[in-house]
Amino acid sequence: MLKKLLYITANSKPEKLSASKTVGRYFVNRFIAKNPDYIVEELDLYTEYIPEINHIIFTKRAEPVSGAEYDKLSEKDKETVNRINALCDQFISADTYVIAAPMWSLSYPSVLKRYIDCIILNDKVIKVSPEEVTGLLDDKERTMVYIQSSGGKYPKLLSGKFNHGIEYFEDLFKFLGIKRFEKILVEGVDDPDIGREKAITKACQDIESIIEKLS
Numbered sequence: 001m002l003k004k005l006l007y008i009t010a011n012s013k014p015e016k017l018s019a020s021k022t023v024g025r026y027f028v029n030r031f032i033a034k035n036p037d038y039i040v041e042e043l044d045l046y047t048e049y050i051p052e053i054n055h056i057i058f059t060k061r062a063e064p065v066s067g068a069e070y071d072k073l074s075e076k077d078k079e080t081v082n083r084i085n086a087l088c089d090q091f092i093s094a095d096t097y098v099i100a101a102p103m104w105s106l107s108y109p110s111v112l113k114r115y116i117d118c119i120i121l122n123d124k125v126i127k128v129s130p131e132e133v134t135g136l137l138d139d140k141e142r143t144m145v146y147i148q149s150s151g152g153k154y155p156k157l158l159s160g161k162f163n164h165g166i167e168y169f170e171d172l173f174k175f176l177g178i179k180r181f182e183k184i185l186v187e188g189v190d191d192p193d194i195g196r197e198k199a200i201t202k203a204c205q206d207i208e209s210i211i212e213k214l215s
């Protein structure tokens, strides 16, 4: 059976101008070459509709309204709920995820957080009970690859102090039940001593061994 790689990008730049998207594309192409049992679905968070959650469509934690409450919504709000459910279903349907995003203010662009709030839904991705919240994505082997470009280069020892995006996603996806997490850093894109080309080349060097490990 065919598996699915969901390639999510969080950058408004065209691919050829974006370091994170250049490395992301390289990874996806190499991964597919090695894993022909995969199809690729792409989600560009800057060109596709990623709704903002509000109290009209979410009256409970992590749960868009349904049933009679849904019927009472305006047509526009119904469309928003439908879109949120569709984004969540698309996420669940994948086996491997690749996110390509730049580091912004030590984390990541806000549209990526907006997307995360759309897909973490009760009874689909998490189970919320009065006692605890548990992740439901341990139902099959899933892998997350997070590709982050950054203007600067951060020493490994201080990584936890600066790489809040990576730390957050690693913790979050593990909590959801996604067992394998790999990170690819495209570091020093705006550093005059490194620069875009060297940063991309260095990041791509690590990709073959990561794909080998994942295949």
Ligand SMILES: Cc1cc2nc3c(=O)[nH]c(=O)nc-3n(C[C@H](O)[C@H](O)[C@H](O)COP(=O)(O)O)c2cc1C
Pocket (backbone or CB within 6 Å): 011, 013, 017, 018, 019, 020, 021, 101, 102, 103, 104, 105, 106, 107, 148, 149, 150, 151, 152, 153, 189, 190
């Ligand atoms: C709003 C904004 C915030 C940024 N914050 C940081 C930062 O905190 N640390 C850093 O090293 N680079 C930062 N940068 C630089 C970007 O990370 C860098 O230009 C980007 O990763 C290049 O990759 P791209 O071509 O895919 O956008 C920031 C850039 C912007 C536009």
